[in-house]
Amino acid sequence: MEIVYVYTKKRSEFGRQCNFSDRPAELHVDILPDPSQMDNYIERNPCDTPTQCAQEMSEHEVNTERFQTETRGINHVEGGWPKDINPQEMEQTIRYRKKVEKDENYINTVLQLGSLMEHCIKQNTAIDIYQQYFEEEEASEVAEEQPSAKTINVFRDPNEIKRTATGLSWHPDGAKKLAVAYSSLEFQRATKDMSFDSYIWDIENPDKPEMTLKPVSLLVCLEYNPKDSHVLIGGCYNGQIAYWDTRKGSQPVEMSTVEHSHRDPVYKVIWLQSKTGTDYFSASTDGHVLWWDIRKMSEPTERLILDPSRKGNLDNALGAISLEFETTMPTKFMVGTEQGQVVSCNRKAKTPAEKIVCTYSGHHGPIYALQRNPFFPKNFLTVADWTARIWSEEIKESSIMWTKYHMTYLTDGCWSPVRPAVFFTTRMDGTLDVWDLLFKQNDPTLSLKVCDESLYSLRVQDNGRFLACGSQLGTTTLLEISPGLCTLQRNEKALATAMFERETKREKILEARHREMRLKERSRSEQSKEEEAKDVDTEESSEDLVARAEKEFFEVVEFELKKREREEEKSQSKADSEKEVSEEKEAQDLS
Amino acid sequence: MEAEVEETLKRIQSQKGVQGIIVVNAEGIPIKTTLDNSTTVQYAAQIHQLVLKARSTVRDMDPQNDLTFLRLRCKKNEIMVAPDKEYFLIVIQNPTD
Numbered sequence: 001m002e003i004v005y006v007y008t009k010k011r012s013e014f015g016r017q018c019n020f021s022d023r024p025a026e027l028h029v030d031i032l033p034d035p036s037q038m039d040n041y042i043e044r045n046p047c048d049t050p051t052q053c054a055q056e057m058s059e060h061e062v063n064t065e066r067f068q069t070e071t072r073g074i075n076h077v078e079g080g081w082p083k084d085i086n087p088q089e090m091e092q093t094i095r096y097r098k099k100v101e102k103d104e105n106y107i108n109t110v111l112q113l114g115s116l117m118e119h120c121i122k123q124n125t126a127i128d129i130y131q132q133y134f135e136e137e138e139a140s141e142v143a144e145e146q147p148s149a150k151t152i153n154v155f156r157d158p159n160e161i162k163r164t165a166t167g168l169s170w171h172p173d174g175a176k177k178l179a180v181a182y183s184s185l186e187f188q189r190a191t192k193d194m195s196f197d198s199y200i201w202d203i204e205n206p207d208k209p210e211m212t213l214k215p216v217s218l219l220v221c222l223e224y225n226p227k228d229s230h231v232l233i234g235g236c237y238n239g240q241i242a243y244w245d246t247r248k249g250s251q252p253v254e255m256s257t258v259e260h261s262h263r264d265p266v267y268k269v270i271w272l273q274s275k276t277g278t279d280y281f282s283a284s285t286d287g288h289v290l291w292w293d294i295r296k297m298s299e300p301t302e303r304l305i306l307d308p309s310r311k312g313n314l315d316n317a318l319g320a321i322s323l324e325f326e327t328t329m330p331t332k333f334m335v336g337t338e339q340g341q342v343v344s345c346n347r348k349a350k351t352p353a354e355k356i357v358c359t360y361s362g363h364h365g366p367i368y369a370l371q372r373n374p375f376f377p378k379n380f381l382t383v384a385d386w387t388a389r390i391w392s393e394e395i396k397e398s399s400i401m402w403t404k405y406h407m408t409y410l411t412d413g414c415w416s417p418v419r420p421a422v423f424f425t426t427r428m429d430g431t432l433d434v435w436d437l438l439f440k441q442n443d444p445t446l447s448l449k450v451c452d453e454s455l456y457s458l459r460v461q462d463n464g465r466f467l468a469c470g471s472q473l474g475t476t477t478l479l480e481i482s483p484g485l486c487t488l489q490r491n492e493k494a495l496a497t498a499m500f501e502r503e504t505k506r507e508k509i510l511e512a513r514h515r516e517m518r519l520k521e522r523s524r525s526e527q528s529k530e531e532e533a534k535d536v537d538t539e540e541s542s543e544d545l546v547a548r549a550e551k552e553f554f555e556v557v558e559f560e561l562k563k564r565e566r567e568e569e570k571s572q573s574k575a576d577s578e579k580e581v582s583e584e585k586e587a588q589d590l591s
Numbered sequence: 592m593e594a595e596v597e598e599t600l601k602r603i604q605s606q607k608g609v610q611g612i613i614v615v616n617a618e619g620i621p622i623k624t625t626l627d628n629s630t631t632v633q634y635a636a637q638i639h640q641l642v643l644k645a646r647s648t649v650r651d652m653d654p655q656n657d658l659t660f661l662r663l664r665c666k667k668n669e670i671m672v673a674p675d676k677e678y679f680l681i682v683i684q685n686p687t688d
Contacts, residue, residue: 080618080619080620081618081620082618096620097622097623100622101596101622101623102593105677106677106678107592107595109675109677109678110596110599110600110614110678111595112675113673113675113678113679113680114599114600114603115599116659116660117603117673117680118606120660120662120671121603121609121671121682122606124608124669124684124686125606125608128686130664
């Protein structure tokens with residue numbers, strides 16, 4: 001029902017001022033109640049309406065700004081001397097003191113205080129009220145605490161465009177500083193605006209980095225010189241290597257020449273043990289391992305092409321992604337490749353062919369981390385694809401221990417420097433796993449979600465207590481591990497030795513058996529080659545086998561289908577019978 | 592009279608475990624000390640402040656009360672302070688020796 005009121009106005013009267021006039025109310029429409037409409041509605045009684053009598057509140061989020069703290073100290077200097085006396089002048093001060101000593105008040109006071117003091121001193125010497133009773137019992141009460149790790153500090157990439165923290169290195173003395181290399185490892189993801197800087201952080205000051213390093217290209221890895229804590233080398237994304245001296249500023253002191261450097265990003269640089277402390281070597285996915293001396297960066301001192309066929313053929317070469325060098329074994333080193341193999345090499349070999357000693361394969365993807373166990377150098381840890389594996393140098397066919405296949409890639413790992421059976425791994429879902437092989441071998445002892453993005457790098461400090469891990473958005477988190485995970489347990493070394501030996505023995509036995517089986521098969525296949533008739537038979541029998549397999553498969557499928565039909569019928573009949581029962585019940589009720 | 596003062600201080604010094612004695616006046620100036628200068632200056636400054644704070648604490652709780660002695664038991668030693676209106680006597684002792 002529309003209620004419409006029409007009014008007209010002459011065109012010539014448009015735009016004129018309004019002359020308001022008053023008039024009484026006019027009735028336009030009168031709608032009377034229509035009782036017949038009631039039939040369209042049913043009364044609902046009672047009605048449920050919810051009401052709420054509560055205070056209206058609003059939610060507000062507040063986040064305070066980062067609080068900048070500074071640590072300062074106070075230096076006490078002698079003071080309080082009266083104005084006319086210069087505290088530096090010995091004569092004046094001595095004269096003043098002598099004057100005070102002659103004062104009667106002083107004498108009386110000191111005598112009185114002296115006697116009071118003597119009383120207390122004698123008390124102390126009589127009985128030591130702070131003596132520790134039952135000291136021996138305390139030692140056995142090593143609390144069985146849950147292993148845990150606490151985040152101490154978070155260092156964020158100060159640039160707008162965040163880069164991944166791909167390399168970490170602790171300062172060699174005292175580890176109060178952490179050098180972090182930032183780069184972008186995704187192919188061609190580095191934009192023009194991306195800053196090339198990498199930073200050195202003071203671990204107590206997360207607000208701004210202590211020092212900036214400005215290379216010519218993004219730094220993929222960074223290492224402090226363990227002998228000289230002012231020198232750092234960094235491998236760049238463009239294949240060059242630069243070295244810095246922190247006393248000389250942010251620009252690199254020297255860079256390797258482009259012609260002689262790597263052709264791919266330098267994934268790892270490690271300092272070597274030498275008299276001069278200036279040697280290091282670098283590895284890259286272009287298949288080369290180069291040795292350099294800091295004093296002469298124009299050319300590498302030595303080259304090695306990672307060709308598994310030992311011919312020095314660059315086309316066959318494997319790309320290197322990680323390096324391993326242990327100062328206790330200076331002639332050997334290992335290279336982890338993109339193809340999933342670990343190549344063990346000897347530095348002192350005469351010919352390049354002899355340099356590559358052996359390879360260990362078993363991984364499906366690039367080996368992101370490779371490290372020997374600091375307590376058992378014969379065993380080393382590799383982290384690649386979805387697992388972490390532990391190998392023994394003697395067993396070349398497979399690893400002796402391995403973790404289960406995880407849901408995400410593992411990106412980095414390292415041993416704990418204080419406990420032989422503990423190692424850490426980081427994953428692409430931002431989780432840090434702490435594995436204690438003497439406690440649990442199937443699962444990590446502690447699994448921590450450090451951040452939401454993937455973690456790319458991990459470094460443990462030499463005291464085993466602090467851990468730094470770098471993530472995809474450049475956030476480096478510093479964690480402290482509970483003391484249970486970083487103190488050597490009582491017979492841990494013996495247990496770990498026994499465990500590694502046991503696993504190595506098992507693998508040796510398996511290897512021997514495999515070899516035997518292979519020999520047997522080879523001799524068998526040689527025998528069968530002489531009998532050609534059998535060849536035809538084998539062909540036919542293979543076809544038969546296929547037909548048989550198909551028949552079996554279809555039989556199984558049909559059987560399952562029939563079973564399902566039977567079950568459906570059963571449940572249907574059950575439902576029917578139930579329905580009947582309930583209908584009967586209703587009929588009874590109604591009647 | 593001054594000899595008595597000397598004698599008292601010597602007696603205290605000869606007690607078992609006593610490492611040092613300092614007499615400080617109300618302004619924090621060390622009058623007499625058996626320790627080296629830098630240590631003395633540090634102790635004098637810090638303990639002076641501590642005694643004033645302790646005294647004010649005690650008197651705040653009860654104006655009739657006053658501080659008579661202050662003992663600071665530390666891991667390595669014990670610092671004892673006998674305060675007076677104008678001077679303090681500070682003794683550092685290691686009683687377990």
